[in-house]
Amino acid sequence: MHRDLLLDEADGHLTVTDLTTPDLAPARVAPADLPALVAAREAEPDGVRWVWDSTFRHYPALLAAGVRINRCWDLRLTRAILRGSTLLPAGVAVRTWPTLEPDPWEHWDGDLGSAAAIPDAEDLGATLFDLVGGGAPRPDARRDVAAEHARQLAALDAVAEPGHRRRLQLLLAAESSGALAAAELRHDGLPFARAEHEATLERLLGPRPRTGERPTTLERLAAEIRTILDAPRLNPDSQPHLLRELRRNGLDVSSTSKWELQGNEHPVVPVVLEYKSLARLASANGWAWMDTWVREDRFRSDYVPSGVVTGRWSSRGGGALSLPKVIRSAVRADEGWSLVIVDAAQLEPRILAAMAGDTAMLEAGARGDLYQGLVDAGVVDTREHAKVGMLGALYGSTSGTSGMLVPRLARAYPRALALVDGAARTGEAGGVVTTWLGRSSPPASAAWRDAQANASGVDAGEAEESRARSRAREWGRFTRNFVVQGTAAEWALSWMAGVRQRLRVLTATAGGGSDRAPHLAFFLHDELVVHTPDALADEVTEAVREAAAQASHLLFPHLRAVVDPLVPLDVVRSRSYASSPVAEVLDELGTVEDATGPSSATIVRDDPSSPSRG
DNA sequence: CGGAGGACGGAG
């Protein structure tokens, strides 16, 4: 069993307390000496886990010093989960805990909470996930970090149902591992070829303009729009101005969105659409963006674990999580290296089927393509209908093609649809829903509750009632989606944690230094990219598959005999990210520019119908 | 003049 080491700060120094052996005196070091201490303890054969207030306060400096750690407990992130989770009994007053932002300990009341009993360690089948075990807080703990650790252990211990406790432990471990991965992603960066990106920009926008000027292509398109609309002073970047001129020219539109423009037959429409698309590229990912976010052929952004309420990550700076497909050809492995690009195919509907135990839906996905499975089962007539119908079920769509298809899905897969419908009803009634591993949705706001209460009063007007109903359904769509998106995020986090762990082992056994080590380069909700030396690419691919199987088993151990793999992977090995695993993108690309582009990529889709079924 | 907020579009 690993040792828990608690890191704390005092008087400009750092202390490391061995929680597993409370008799040992804490080690006290200056910040500059911490990396050496951490490296030494990481090398211990049984391993260690660092218990600290926030990964983002401590880990970047360690990474800069060339020190990587294996496990941590990020108390700030885990507290946010625990304080909202409905898996904790009502008696545990976690919802009254202060949040840890912006200063983690600013509002600390110094209360240790109830006595810190230590829950039994549970064998979760993977060293990564043994979050709780042996982590005894010192009885005389006075430091805040220790107190927080004790309080969280006590909260976990208060979960009477072992299955629930195990789920929360898994979630806290995955969340903490994600914090390490996020810091490493920032440190390692995504390999990005400036020259390639510059070529793309020049091809689409023209030569780099002086600061504040429009690229030549945009200037030409703007002139064309002005001519067609007979509006010589029109600035197409101004939404109100453009809308006014479109309407003056007889277009029946109420906005300038692509969605609405597309429905109009008018010569200006294709020009405006092209302008908007290229203007977006120039402003969001143009030369200024590259100067700011790309250094030495690495794109670096901050990743924010749980930046989304559902538990997904968000990013800060550079728009990392919306890296447009048109510029992904510039994401390019170093010489002698490859990108292993992996996509968890149709993750959310599969997660829904697993949560609901809907064996019919699991069976439909068992042959690899869930949407085609729906067609083969006779539920819908085309793959496209399967896709929009499923999205309608997940998002709560009631109108249009998507809304029309949902009842068909409900007849074929009543258990899956009942789960999301139940979540929607809970939200509409102002309740809280919880993911598979125990992350709960935020409660509805006071304003929301007031609106509902007022609308049900005797003197409520019709407009008031209608508005309240609309707000209720809105919140219901949120909670409906929350349980699925949130649980999918939990699967993805567990997956990434397993990948990270295996990459560390690979690096160690290959004897490579950190400059030759495969590393995570990108993580995008249900997709990840590993940058690896060519020689290790096959092992990386295998590691990614194993980790996916492990994640499925950790979340849904009872389903292994029903469907395997629960989540098939699309794997592409390539020099360039342009070759995304998603088939549609390959279609869109059409023209292949060079030999290192999509044509040279190896694309492998899991074949679940072979080996080890049943 | 600076910040808030709307509109839009990129990602999943």
Added chain:
DNA sequence: TCCCCTCCGTCCTCCG
């Protein structure tokens, strides 16, 4: 009848 969920970044306009 309701464009279907979650984000981020940019530009523009409005307001204090």
